[in-house]
Each structure stands twice: as C-alpha cells, then as structure tokens.
Amino acid sequence: MKPTLQRPVAPITGVSTPVVTPIQPSVVYASQSPTALDAQYEGRTQGYTYAREGHPNATVLAQRIDALEGMQGGIVTGSGMSAVAAVLLGLTQTGDHVVGGNQLYGRSLRLMAEDLPRLGVETSLCDATDASEVAKALKPNTKMVLIEVVSNPTIRIADLTGIAELCREKGVLLVVDSTFTTPRAIRPVDHGADIVIQSVTKLLAGHSDATLGWVAATDPALNERMRVFAVTMGLTASPFDCWLAERGLATFDLRFDRTQATAQRLADWLGAQKSVTKVLYPTRPDHPEASRAQSLLQGQGCNMVSFEIEGGRAAADAFAQAASGIAFAPTLGDVGTTLSHPASSSHRALTPEGRAAMGVSEGFFRVSVGLEDPDALIACFNDGLTASQGM
Numbered sequence: 001m002k003p004t005l006q007r008p009v010a011p012i013t014g015v016s017t018p019v020v021t022p023i024q025p026s027v028v029y030a031s032q033s034p035t036a037l038d039a040q041y042e043g044r045t046q047g048y049t050y051a052r053e054g055h056p057n058a059t060v061l062a063q064r065i066d067a068l069e070g071m072q073g074g075i076v077t078g079s080g081m082s083a084v085a086a087v088l089l090g091l092t093q094t095g096d097h098v099v100g101g102n103q104l105y106g107r108s109l110r111l112m113a114e115d116l117p118r119l120g121v122e123t124s125l126c127d128a129t130d131a132s133e134v135a136k137a138l139k140p141n142t143k144m145v146l147i148e149v150v151s152n153p154t155i156r157i158a159d160l161t162g163i164a165e166l167c168r169e170k171g172v173l174l175v176v177d178s179t180f181t182t183p184r185a186i187r188p189v190d191h192g193a194d195i196v197i198q199s200v201t202k203l204l205a206g207h208s209d210a211t212l213g214w215v216a217a218t219d220p221a222l223n224e225r226m227r228v229f230a231v232t233m234g235l236t237a238s239p240f241d242c243w244l245a246e247r248g249l250a251t252f253d254l255r256f257d258r259t260q261a262t263a264q265r266l267a268d269w270l271g272a273q274k275s276v277t278k279v280l281y282p283t284r285p286d287h288p289e290a291s292r293a294q295s296l297l298q299g300q301g302c303n304m305v306s307f308e309i310e311g312g313r314a315a316a317d318a319f320a321q322a323a324s325g326i327a328f329a330p331t332l333g334d335v336g337t338t339l340s341h342p343a344s345s346s347h348r349a350l351t352p353e354g355r356a357a358m359g360v361s362e363g364f365f366r367v368s369v370g371l372e373d374p375d376a377l378i379a380c381f382n383d384g385l386t387a388s389q390g391m
Contacts, residue, residue: 023243024056053231057242064249065204065214068183069196073223074216075230076242080179080199081107082235083213087175087195088112088146090229091222094120096143101128101158103151103358106346108177112146129289131162138166144173144195149188149296150180153342153366154359155280155306157289160296164192173222179203180332184256185300194218202333203303205245206255212241255335255371259303262377263369267305269378275389277363278308304332305367313362315388316341323384325376332368337377340366 029048031037039045048055058076066074077083088111092098100112102125112123126137128147138145145167147158160176167174175195176188182203188196198204200212217223229235267281279286282293282301293301309315320328320339329338330345340346342360355361369377 021057021060021243021246023239025239026055027051051239052234052236055239055242057239057246058237061200061212061237061242061246061249062214064246065183065198065200066216068187068249069178069198069216070183070187070189071196071216071218073220074214075223075227076200076237077213077215077230077235078237079211079235080197080201080213081111082230083197083199083215084108084111084146084177085233086213086215086226086230086235087144087197088116088121089119089233090226091173092116092121092143095141097122097124097139097141099124099126099134099137099142099145101147101151102126103128103154103156104146104148105152105177105179106342106349108146109347110349128158128163129156129292131159131166134159134163135166138170138172142170142172144175146175146177148177148180149186150282150302150304152180153304153306153340153346153364155180155282155287155302155304157282157287157293157296159292160188160191160193167194168192180302180304181297181300182252182256182302184253185297185302189218191296195222200245202331203256203259204252204333205241205248206252206333206335207244207248208331208334208336210238210241210244210248212237212245256303258371259369260301262372262374263303263305263367264301265374266367266369266378266381267307270305270307270381273385275310275385276307277310278359280306303369305369307365307367308361309363309365309385309388311363311388313343316363316365318390319365319384319388322387323380325372325380326384332366334368335371337370337372338368340368342366 028050040047062074062076066072116123124137127133164174173194176193177197178188179199179202195217198214200214267279270276271279327338330340331338343362347355347360
C-alpha cells in the first residue's frame with residue numbers, strides 16, 4: 001500500500017454552533033503557503049501560527065476583559081506577574097527611571113527593587129496615597145509610575161486622580177494594577193491610566209484553577225511592544241486556563257457583589273473585637289483614605305479585608321490553626337475564603353523593618369472573602385480569635 005500523508009481535518013460546519021467556546025490546544029497552525037503566511041504576519045489576514053504567539057482561546061478571553069475595562073488590544077499572559085513584567089521589562093530600557101507605590105504586591109516590589117536595577121533601570125518607591133510624594137520621586141528620566149488602586153495587602157487607596165493629573169502633566173506613563181478592585185469597582189482608564197493590569201488568576205477567573213494575567217495600554221504601539229516582548233520571553237497563556245477563565249467571567253459580577261457584601265460585614269465584625277487592633281476595608285469610616293475611597297470607588301469596596309491581632313507570630317499561628325474552616329493559602333479571589341499571612345508569604349522577602357514600614361506585622365492577616373454563609377464565616381473567625389487570645 002502506498003503511504004499517504006495525514007492532513008489536518010477540516011472543522012465541522014453546519015447550521016448550529018456551540019454555545020461554549022471550544023478549547024483549542026493546538027501548538028501550531030498550518031498555513032496554505034509562504035505568501036499566505038506573509039499576509040498573516042503583516043496583518044493583511046487573520047490567523048494563528050504558533051501558540052506562543054497567540055491562540056483562539058487567548059483572543060476570546062482578551063476581548064472579553066477588554067470590554068470590561070473599556071480598552072482594546074489587551075494581551076493575556078501566563079500569570080499576573082508576567083503581565084507586570086511585560087510592562088516593566090517590555091517598555092523600559094537602560095537609563096530609564098520607574099516610580100512605584102511602596103505598598104505594592106511583594107513580587108512587584110521585588111521586581112522594582114532587584115531586577116530592574118540589575119538591568120540598569122532606576123527605581124524609586126513612594127507613598128501612592130499622596131500625589132505630592134509621587135511628584136517628589138519623579139526625575140527627568142522617569143518613564144512610568146506603577147500603582148495599585150487598592151494596595152496589596154494593606155488596602156490603602158492610591159491618589160489615582162492626583163497621580164493621573166501629575167503623570168499627564170509630566171508626560172509619564174501611569175500604570176495601574178487593578179486586581180483588587182477589578183473593573184466592577186473601577187475602570188482605571190476612565191481615571192487617566194495609560195496601562196491597566198489584571199491578575200486574571202484572582203477574581204476574574206475566580207476558582208483557583210487558572211493562572212493568567214492581562215494587560216492593555218491606551219496606545220496601540222505600546223500594546224504591540226508588550227505583545228512582542230511577551231512572545232519573545234514565552235509569557236504564554238495556556239488555552240485550557242484561558243477557557244477556564246472565560247467560564248469564570250460568566251459569574252464574575254455576581255461573585256464580586258456577594259463577596260463584597262460579606263467582606264464589609266466581616267470587616268465590621270472584626271472592628272468590634274477587642275483583640276483586633278486594626279481593620280482595613282475601603283468602605284469603613286475609620287479607613288485612612290475613607291473619603292477618597294468613597295469618591296473614587298463610588299461606594300464599592302472589594303472582597304479583601306486586612307486586619308491585625310495582638311500577640312505576634314504565636315497568636316497568628318494559633319489563629320490560623322483554630323480557624324479550621326478557612327484555607328490558609330497565599331491567594332485571593334477564590335469562591336472559598338482564604339487567609340494569608342503576608343509576613344510569611346507574599347512579603348517574606350522584605351526585612352522586618354521594611355514590613356513594619358508598610359504596616360505589616362507578625363499579627364497582620366489578609367483575607368480574601370468567598371461565597372460562604374456570612375454567619376458561618378464569622379463563626380470561624382471567632383474560633384480563631386478565641387484561640388489567639390490564649391497565646
């Protein structure tokens with residue numbers, strides 16, 4: 001029998017279409033000819049070549065998040081930190097200067113403090129709750145300012161309006177990580193952001209089973225530079241993870257609203273407990289930026305609560321062990337509540353003095369509120385506090 005070559009099977013066609021986006025895990029895509037491939041790379045036709053350069057599931061997810069954020073041309077990456085890297089490494093060069101908020105996520109702080117300087121990019125950290133402090137940190141070679149609307153893990157509210165005006169005046173890019181707030185609470189592009197970042201792993205996907213990031217710029221040229229960097233560095237998003245995240249987006253607004261309501265109730269309960277020395281939640285009147293949170297977030301909060309208990313590490317251990325119905329895990333945005341201890345996880349690379357300057361002590365916890373019954377959740381926290389008081 002004469003050997004034959006296997007050819008790609010043509011897609012099934014007909015009068016009906018799937019209601020769920022198909023998963024397309026193919027690593028490579030066949031083209032008709034070199035001329036046809038030229039047309040794809042030159043943008044005259046649409047198509048895919050190699051999954052590291054893009055695939056259908058990433059395209060669908062990016063477009064859906066674009067719509068939520070009011071932006072175009074967003075890029076889906078393999079993690080939230082790879083989206084941060086696409087900005088900080090993909091858009092800077094030796095001799096540039098980057099200003100960051102001093103209460104960023106721990107790995108963002110590490111990238112600012114260690115990796116960018118190693119590559120010849122100057123960095124400065126300052127208090128993002130005060131635009132005048134950001135102004136002091138700017139230099140003639142400042143390329144961009146990176147802030148979080150609500151900081152991780154200290155729940156402080158950046159002076160987004162003031163910083164946006166400053167960056168516009170100085171011709172500096174404003175980069176906003178909006179993971180905690182999500183587009184449900186605020187769309188940073190509507191407040192002057194040039195680039196917006198989301199860790200899709202968190203609330204947008206929402207089930208702790210997909211690791212992804214998303215980033216978009218208002219300038220298409222910047223999107224293209226970040227896309228090329230992401231392709232070159234292999235910051236590739238898995239088709240399966242993209243499919244899972246798209247599924248999560250279907251219930252995102254419902255999950256956000258439910259977890260936000262429970263988070264506010266939990267924060268108020270914690271604030272009434274004698275062994276709790278500090279509670280941070282955007283809608284509480286005792287929040288350091290309460291008036292800004294109200295005007296910027298329009299009454300919205302988030303699903304994140306941070307609090308501090310007495311007794312240091314021993315009390316923290318007792319609390320985490322006794323609150324047995326809550327997963328002690330360094331993540332957020334899951335359908336289940338998770339408890340995180342920044343001093344031993346996200347911010348462990350900082351010195352004790354560095355953590356203290358941020359307000360992160362051994363008794364400091366960050367809570368990502370899930371979909372549990374609020375009364376059952378508060379009961380778990382009560383068990384934890386009771387145990388911690390005996391230490």
